[in-house]
Amino acid sequence: MTVLADEPAAPAECVNRWQQALSRAFARVEVAVPDPAAWTASLSTHRLGALQITDETSGPATVLRSTGSVAADPRRHVLARLQLEGTVHVSQDDRSAELPPGSLTFLDLGRAFRIAVPVPQCARTLMVPRPLLGLDENALRQFTATRVDPGDGDANALLLPLLTGIGREISGVAVPVQDHLARTAADLLAVLAADHAARLVPGTRPPTQSLFDRITASVEASLSDPDLSPQVIADQNGVSLRYLHQLFQRQGSTVSGWIRGRRLDAAHQELARPDAARREISAVAARWGFTNASHFSRAFREAYGMSPIQWRGQARGRPGP
Incomplete structure (x- = not known):
């Protein structure tokens, strides 16, 4: 996806376009710009399996993910923001950090945060599902909006340049190589x-996530893709199709059955939200990868004992039709 917010348009429209672009790329946010008349921005996003890489440039602005935005769009990925040019200020969980060029910070989409951009800037953001980091909730809450510098230890000095290089080159290589680089x-x-x-949270252990956990985390990030299939999942995670089926069988499930269950659960949660009354059932079904609304309704009834319309009505405190 590539969005240019510096195309000819009224100043207010440029800001609105930028807010929509950021919300589509990451999650719902609110944007304020001090001088819309002299402001430009651009954004380019590449989705590679469970990993998303987004490059952005913009003039001075404030990007806010409020508690209301989190409630309305409850994506729970983690952003790793690598500052390339310009200095910005980030805050989350009562902490704040200044990010000069070359530094990185983590932000959790599951909680409110703020990014203040006082000068023209350029950044690269890697977005991953929470489970791929392999950290518990306590650790995650204690190190968001803290600065990671290349000079803060051997690991940082080695890994930050590697991340920078991968993010810069990944879009220009062949697709099979892209998949490996994304992993x-x-x-x-x-x-x-x-x-x-x-270093910040005593007792934190390195990630020990199993291959099954990593694969299911990558699938969680792609539930809305109607073309998601066992073969696609196997290719994205570098395993054979046969071995993928074996992993799920050991958990007492099948690949397709697990995907269908997670999609139904996501739709079930969405239909229970207060604003679900304004959404078509078919739109909710499509959002979670169901291309056939009738099939979705049958599967939903089998799973929950009622139709999607009945569940939406019950969740809003009134009986369904």
């Missing part, structure tokens, strides 16, 4: 996060 980048982020957390 490598996710692994580097997990190691970097674990090392950073271990």
Whole structure:
């Protein structure tokens, strides 16, 4: 996805376009710009399996992920923001940090945060599902919005330049190589996060996530893709199709059954939200990878004992039709 917010348009429209671009790339945010008339920005995003890499440039602005935005769009990925040019200020969980060029910070989409951009800047953000970092909730809450510098230990000095190089080159290589680089980048982020957390949070252990956990985390990030299949998942995670099926069988499930269950659970949660009354059932189904609304309704009834419409009505405190 590539979005240019510096195309000719009224100043207010440029800011609105930028807010929509950031919200599509990451999660719902609110944007304020001090001087819309003299402001430009651009954004380019590449989705590679469970990893998303986004390059952005912008003029001075404030980006806010409020508690209301979190409630309305409850994505729970983690952002690793690598500052390339310009200095910005980030805050989350009653902490704040200044990010000069070359530094990195982690932000959790599951909680409110703020990014203040006082000067024109350029940044590269890697977005991954929480489980891929392999850290518990306590550790994650204690090191977001803290600065990671290349000089803060051997791991940082080695890994930050590698992440920078992978993010810069990944879009220009062949697709099979992209998949391998994406997995490598996710692994580097997990190691970097674990090392950073271990220095800030006593008792934090390195990630020991199983292959099954890593695969299911990558699938969670792709539930909305109607073309998601066992073969696609196997290719993205560098395992054979046969071995993928064996991993799920050991957990007492099948690949397709696990995907369907997670999609239904996600739709079930979305339909229970207060604003679900304004959404078409077919739109919710499509959002979670169901291309056939009738099939979705049958699967939903089998799983929960009622139709999606009945569940939405019950969740809002009134009986369904």
